[in-house]
Amino acid sequence: MRSILFWLWLGAMVGVSCSERPKRTLVPGVSKELADDRAKWIKSIHYDLHFTIPKDQNEVVLGQATLSFKIKTPKDLILDFTEGKQHITKWIVNGETEEVYEENEHLFIPSDQLKSGYNEIEIDFVAGAEALNRTEDYMYTLFVPNKASSAFPCFDQPNLKSTFSLSLDYPSGWSSMANAKVKEETVHGDQVKVVFEKTEAISTYLFAFVVGDFDKQVLSNGTFSMEVMHREPIDSMLETNLDEILRLHVQSLAWLESYTGIAYPFQKFGVSLIPGFQFGGMEHPGVIDYKASLLMLESSATAEAERRRAALIAHETAHMWFGNYVTMTWFDDVWMKEVFASFMADKIVAQLYPEVNDDLVFLYDHYPSAYAVDRTAGTVPIRQPLANLNQAANMYSNIIYDKAPIMMRQLEQRVGERVLQSALTDYLDSFSYSNADWEDLMTILQRVSGEDLSAFNQAWVYQTGMPFFELKEVRSEAVNEFDIIQHDPKGEGRVWPQYSDIMFSDEVGFVKENLTLDKIHTVLPINATVEDSRMILLNAGGQGYGVFTHGLGYIKGEFLFNRARVDLSRYEDDLTRGAAYINLHEYLLQEGFHPQLYFYFLQNYLREEKNEMIIAYLLSNLEQVYDQFFNGSMRADNVAQIESTLLAKLDAVEDVQVKTSLFNAYIRMASSPEAVDRMKQFWESEGLPDGIMLSSRQFESLALNIALKGTAEDESYIDWQIDRMDNEDRIKRLQFIQPAVSHDSAVRMSFFEGLKKPANRKNEPWVISALYYLHHPIRNEASVAMIAPSLQLLAELQQTGDIFFTKRWLDQTLYGYNSATAVQTVRDFIETAPLDVHTRNKLLQSSDLLFRSEKNLSEYLGE
Template sequence: MIKFLFLTFLMLSIGSTLHAQANQAADPGAGVPRELARWRAAHYSNVRYSLSLELTPGAQMLKGMMEIRVTLSEGADKIVLDWRVAPVKEGQMKPRVWDIALNGTKSDAREVNEHIIIAGAKRGENIVSLKFESPIATSGSAVTRYVDREDKSEYIYTLFVPSDASTAFPCFDQPDLKARFKFEARVPLKWTVISNASATQSWIIDGGDAHAWFDFHETEPISTYLFAFAAGPFVEIEDKTSAIPMRLFVRKSKEEKARQEAAEVFRLNRECLKFLAGYFDYKFPFPKYDLVIVPEFAYRGMEHAGATFLREESILFPTEPTANDFLSRANVIFHEAAHQWFGDLVTMRWFDDLWLKEGFAEFMSFKALEAIMPEFNAWKAFYERTKPAAYLTDATKGTTPIYQEIPNLSAAKSAYGNIVYRKAPSLLRQAEFYLGADKFQKAVQLFLKEHAYGNAEWGDLVKAFEKTSGQKLDAWAAAWVKRRGMPEVRARGALMLPAKDLVGVSLPQRNVLDEGGLWPMRLKVLVVFTDGTKQTETVLIQGEPDEDQTQSRIRVLLSRPKREIAYIFPNYEDYGYGRFLLDDRSRNYVLAHLGEEKDEFQRALLWGSLWDSVREAELPPLDYIELAIKNLGIERDEVTAQSILNRVSIAFNAYLNAEQQKEVAPRLEQMLSDGMLKSEKQGLRITYFRAFQAMAKTDEARGKLKEILTGKLSVPGLSLRPRDRFDIITALMTRGDADAITLLEAQSKSETTDDARRYAYAAGAARGTAENKQKYFDAFLNDTTLAESWIEASVNP
């Protein structure tokens, strides 16, 4: 019994620590090379880990022992485990593995190139047992410690994605060697442990040292990066109305706030799981689903099977929330829930298909939003919040294809970014429209059922698409997944055919990188007439190139009643992906009549297309700012207002010269101030308040910010929180305001919580001296106690 074995670990061990040995010709390279992973996947199966840990407050090292069961096929006579030891700095303890035994006999294992190689394995089941110690740190470690300065409580949590489990314990750290985990942990008496499976709990009195023992049930087959645990004096909040066992865990000092938000968090989670089970035609794939709110977590969320970890600020708002904040929270809850099917139930075979799980999770989060929170106009929000970052990256020479070759998992973290998280879901939105919603959904259902609790590749999903649609999709898939960049489509002047009452619309497509290659795409083309009537036509651009392989042209014939065309828009309802530009005639009309467009989604698309014209130097940035000053008041949707204000801030702060800024600043600041103080909706007032901080250029505007900070001026409905106060100081620091440093010092003395200290640290980074920038840069590189969340807050614009 592993608990009995673990107790023996507390006594003196017999045996020597594993030593590094010289390389042999057949030894695998460092990291997890693709060749090693393929060999192991072909020869290893039926993997099981039994893991027993001791978690001690303040300890530098995680102490544990484990038993690994693996079945070897013919042609394999060794077991190659991954074990990565990071460089150890002076004063730190070195990770180690010892007492390695194979099938009950002490093994002469070798440690080489971040692997443990155990010779003499037999065909069939083999059992490896070992003991290990690995680091626990406040930053830069797969096992992280957080000490809450408000009550001195300590919390420990893991983050193993993409291949960091092997820095915590030896394992086969590749996604296509799924395993069942049996886990138990010895912790202080008042601690709770959360992991992928449910647990029984017992208390043991051992020589006066009271401690708790958590013994977890064995998991379903999961990849090593999806195994996780969190431990500490968490407060547990249970959803007693859910058909799926569901709990929320939060640190003690945030209990009151979490209880205020728990009902809505549970509602969103319940409704999302119900929607996804229906859409996928597959019940929730794990026995329970816990949400663990983790302070200073590196990501917004991480989809560990049955136990999602969420960044605290993603769930418990640090400022007065707007519609955008509520949308962001729903998005991360829905995204991580979708991963339980796409990523956990079915996992990509290798991280070159990382985009597949991330793209589907984000796409399905907006499908869920559409069903659960229709007031947010999900696909308008998708256009405004998800696509801009993808377009920003994809228009540059530094972009990559969605599919990225990863020869070694040591490089897997480089695959994360806007293309994976933003372009991939945009491709799936186009794929659904291209194939048809029913055929797309049936293919997804087929894919999940065929590969449940296993691994799959993008090609497997393409086969499912082909099966349900009856189409051959090789060329379509290759264009979107293997080609970098994006198309540019511009609806060019109408060809009038009065005898037939027809109008011909030309839709040339080109690669924005001028690298050749085009994209097959289905679009809705919108023609708007001057009397306000509209006409749409669905068209298929097959991506057939002209002679120089750089453009594709298609002409669409539309019925043309005897009316004058106002403008033509090539991507109505935003099913396409790319840069969709207005021709000169259409752009001039839209500039003059933007406020007359009643369709909020279409108006948002026009704002975006005009912004593309700014970035393509077809529209002066000052004209866009003037358009916003004139028309932004009609936008009652907070998501749209923030999207436009973000663009205005870029145009004002980055695109205008000093003289232009000086000329337009008073009118721009007045518009923002009016929105901040006079908008009917509280969320809009807060949205304008945040934008006012970003664009407060004049002495008068900065004075108004100081009045808000001191309480002399208030924004109706806004209760200033510590984050707001430090954000104001950051804005003043960025502008070089003479009072900023004094204000920061005073605020830092009055606000001393963990969160406030992080805000203060980030605000200090805005001080614009070379010495200050060097100080922060040195800390980023050398201070091992500096949490990643502090660094992230300091480098954000």
């Protein structure tokens, strides 16, 4: 009733135009044209913001804003506010109550209401709910890339940096955190008012606050303090995790201060650990948001999970310099902040884990994910043009997170580590608390290095795809050499300048030679050692980027290696072995393969492998072949063997963390009746492999897989699991996913129909987890009918979802299908739907394995 009365009052309060102003030619979102214009004449922006947050999530959030700025010459001023003037209850411009004019998600102020110099606008408003991420007992803002304007009127573009003064009213018993330190906190009955200090100059997408039923505490090592908010139960792992979270942040900050020569550039440091957060993390200065499950690890966590936690923390911390202190001018360069955060994180993690082969870590962290996009018909360049910020979410992909760091490593090797470090320091100093684009940095880098980097820049940053490398022996009376040929798959003669290597083996051992592959033909003389070589392997060190075929000698029908039938698993060097597996897998995906034989070989590789990272990669390839490149009958023929292989490997290894990876893979892949019975025993904590101690999340996974792969009666395991649990956030997650594993197709279809409503997609990680079970290969014969309506939601998902949601929706919807029906459904949609280029590319990326597996399977079955 209170909300109804409020809206009645709001309808009476909102100004309705009696005399219409001439229409502006404004489009929804923030066009580059509008952003460029505003950046030229609006200066010294400050927001004084207050939000009143009710306990009931169904009640509106009320806001008040005083927006001040300076201009030289008055002209019509455009503010961004997607909710429109119906959400405005007070509008005062320079002391005068004025009428509110709006058009296409914008509010505008005529020039005659403004003056040269200082201007001030006072606004009372109802905050838009889209980016407020409200639950029953907490709320957090998430404004990247341009959703600040859904919450309050603002100049929502990255290169109009502003200072913010924030105050909040919220229910007593709750806690809060924002970009700046707390200035004052007072309690009035059942309400708390918190006033925060003024921030440094930041972009609107970085303005943030978190409020709700959190445990808030300050962690300190004596010299450094950080605020932490979390909702974790008090157990034996809480203090251990918090201590490690503090340590990793401290070490990341120290490394970055040393590397850049610039002290941490913001007034305070804080983190909030949010259940079901949409991303791994978001780098708001003073209040970094993290997905809680990625930082709060259980005792059974693998070494890989621990290292990924360190990498995530290092990545978000690096953003304080790369992205926050210096911000891209426009979101076509969003990749800049991401590449430097990832690139610095790789360096930090290498220092944190000196015992780990950082070259192998870099290889597996970036290459498979980059190839997964770059091999597709929907691949994009690292730097893409962007006409409007409402399309900015499409800039995010594995190309910027994984291919761009590969490019940076190649660039660093080209100019040298010290030169790159010097150029980056110059860049940070030159644009502190301001904005810069990629070409600004390239200008500095070319000046500092003294090199012409234009060809490198064009090839890596502005063109799509990757090359294919072929090695030919050229022998005659006059010539005795190898020709390493770089092929452009588009046939346009493009070249990707890069460093790689080649390895030769004989009865004595191995010899490597470094290669600079900066032209179509790279000639290498054949010496005596090479001539007698038993094996020649391109890209043995995994540094080169592309499809490397030589040294694999693959024959599709027989799966043989021409060069002395070399077994890749027998390479003693982890990096060489790891690179060879990636080279092989990428080549097979490009050329097509015999799925049954490759599946046998992968199991053989797994049996012999000891390195945890390589084991994880082999497991992912096994799952990909099993789920994506086998049909139902082939999976049935192979399920007993893969279950046996995983259990035998579990018994054979001693490392507990490797055991955990294998155990988790067993839960995902095993599906025979015997395996389901075994999983039931595991859920009862009986018959567990030696060294396995189940975490709460593994119990949840077991319950879901038992329900999915067992009988309809086995769905009770989910209810029983819920009865065991005391973490309310995890209980709600499991209850949400539960209908997706139902044996009743009507229940599953009803759940899917519910996902068409934006309110039911609010917790995006839960939705993605549910889609995994809804479209599981076990069910895809029945679920194929959901593909078409899922694709029809794409336009809406682009508008309502956060930056990664549409791609993840597509990935989970299409993974595991390989039927002609599924292929035709996707192709029909691509041909008939009015797709913008960004959405079309994402669909082509996500459907790439579907197209390849259907073709590969039909050829295999036709043999």
